[in-house]
Amino acid sequence: MKTHLSVVVLAAGLGKRMRSDLPKVLHVLAGKPLLAHVLETARGLRPDRLCVVYGHGGEAVPKTIGGEDIAWVRQEPQLGTGHAVLQALPHLDPQGITLVLYGDVPLTLPQTLQELLGECGPRQLGLLTVNLPDPHGYGRIVRNKAGAVTGIVEEKDASASQRRIQEVNTGIMVVPSRYLHEWLHRLDNRNAQSEYYLTDIVAMAVKAKLKIATAHPAHAWETLGVNSKTQLAELERIFQRETAVRFMEAGVGLADPGRLDVRGELSCGRDVFIDVGCVFEGTVTLGDGVKVGAYSLLKNAALGAGSEVLPYTLIEQCETGNRCRIGPYARIRPGTRLADDVHVGNFVEIKNSQIGSNSKANHLSYIGDATVGREVNVGAGTITCNYDGANKHRTVIEDDVFIGSDTALVAPVTVARGATIGAGSTVTKDAPPGQLTVSRAKQVSIPNWKRPTKKPKS
Numbered sequence: 001m002k003t004h005l006s007v008v009v010l011a012a013g014l015g016k017r018m019r020s021d022l023p024k025v026l027h028v029l030a031g032k033p034l035l036a037h038v039l040e041t042a043r044g045l046r047p048d049r050l051c052v053v054y055g056h057g058g059e060a061v062p063k064t065i066g067g068e069d070i071a072w073v074r075q076e077p078q079l080g081t082g083h084a085v086l087q088a089l090p091h092l093d094p095q096g097i098t099l100v101l102y103g104d105v106p107l108t109l110p111q112t113l114q115e116l117l118g119e120c121g122p123r124q125l126g127l128l129t130v131n132l133p134d135p136h137g138y139g140r141i142v143r144n145k146a147g148a149v150t151g152i153v154e155e156k157d158a159s160a161s162q163r164r165i166q167e168v169n170t171g172i173m174v175v176p177s178r179y180l181h182e183w184l185h186r187l188d189n190r191n192a193q194s195e196y197y198l199t200d201i202v203a204m205a206v207k208a209k210l211k212i213a214t215a216h217p218a219h220a221w222e223t224l225g226v227n228s229k230t231q232l233a234e235l236e237r238i239f240q241r242e243t244a245v246r247f248m249e250a251g252v253g254l255a256d257p258g259r260l261d262v263r264g265e266l267s268c269g270r271d272v273f274i275d276v277g278c279v280f281e282g283t284v285t286l287g288d289g290v291k292v293g294a295y296s297l298l299k300n301a302a303l304g305a306g307s308e309v310l311p312y313t314l315i316e317q318c319e320t321g322n323r324c325r326i327g328p329y330a331r332i333r334p335g336t337r338l339a340d341d342v343h344v345g346n347f348v349e350i351k352n353s354q355i356g357s358n359s360k361a362n363h364l365s366y367i368g369d370a371t372v373g374r375e376v377n378v379g380a381g382t383i384t385c386n387y388d389g390a391n392k393h394r395t396v397i398e399d400d401v402f403i404g405s406d407t408a409l410v411a412p413v414t415v416a417r418g419a420t421i422g423a424g425s426t427v428t429k430d431a432p433p434g435q436l437t438v439s440r441a442k443q444v445s446i447p448n449w450k451r452p453t454k455k456p457k458s
Helices: 034-044 060-065 081-091 110-117 177-186 200-207 229-249
Strands: 005-011 049-054 070-074 097-102 124-131 140-143 149-153 167-176 211-215 260-268 278-286 297-299 314-316 318-320 336-338 343-346 349-351 360-363 366-368 370-372 383-385 395-397 408-410 413-415
Touching: 005 034, 005 081, 034 049, 034 060, 034 097, 034 110, 049 060, 049 081, 060 070, 070 081, 081 177, 097 110, 097 177, 110 124, 110 167, 110 211, 124 200, 149 200, 149 211, 167 177, 177 200, 200 211, 229 260, 366 370, 408 413
Parallel strands: 005 049, 005 097, 049 070, 124 211, 260 278, 278 297, 297 314, 318 336, 343 360, 349 366, 366 383, 370 395, 383 408, 395 413
Antiparallel strands: 097 167, 124 167, 140 149, 140 167
């Protein structure tokens, strides 16, 4: 029979050292709030009930995170971890087990929690502990001569000998829920912090002759919390380093694994190469053989096989075909679709447009709200004038069109198949197929004209 699992996430902390008006658990790591990482891991355990205890920041936390599967419980005032779990008691099935997590500890691996859950039985608690060379600030695990856990002592309440203990409490524990219903009401706050410590239930369990089992994470960083901007940055680098290692083990080439930032979901095919300083946000898919140049940013994008992004390029909400070449210094904005073998060059911006196969816009152009056919050449300095100050209008460029440099296409307008637009033209009417269309002022040279000169200073 499946044991009923409740997960309680404590997320009410003030986070004074963050020096921010933003609730601590809403600070962002790898593109998501700290609390969102914890909830994602918790959901992977498939709990029957998921409860978040919040406090500092008020309704900003549930409003930001959302989630119909979450029971939100407000802790007001914040009187310690034991008091926090006490607020969640109505949501905990007394016949099941409860896993306690922390909203500012985002990197705990699912397999570590699965191992911890395996340590909990009808009369057995499971504690996640870790040995640290420098245990300063942590509660110490106290054991008897036989090695059995007899209690947890917080650092401010610890004796000199207890402070030398290197095995520390991470705060993450799993407890038969019926004991929480019994013990939490008996906690007191006679300690240095005048708080109700959840860890005090360990001594109660020992007194009740329950076994206290421990599990240990494979990596100490799994248990690190965030209490300052410095610690947040340290965890960011740990997350990105581990992400880089996973990609390299899967065959992705990274110029420098220390200079990769994945802030969402990145999927890579075979023989993908990513240069230094690249940032991936949202959901990004890179097909086989894709190369991403240095310091490029891709957000919610999908690149077809063999495509290349040159350095300093921004691509957002775009899908490309195969063998496209984009950049350097290009900007591809939302709603853009590039077919196979499209070239988009330096300082070209494209928005809400579809570009047909083998078409090129290689230099200094803006293409917005346009449908561009196959085998089109867009000359340097071309712009689609798509906005009249109130509404957007569409430009249609059919197959095999040649647009000369420094052309302005004033939408709505259609350039028909096979047409050529002379350089420097302003096109305000549809251009017929297969013909040269030119719109220029007559060139005039004025004889005997003299260039103005500066007046001498008085």
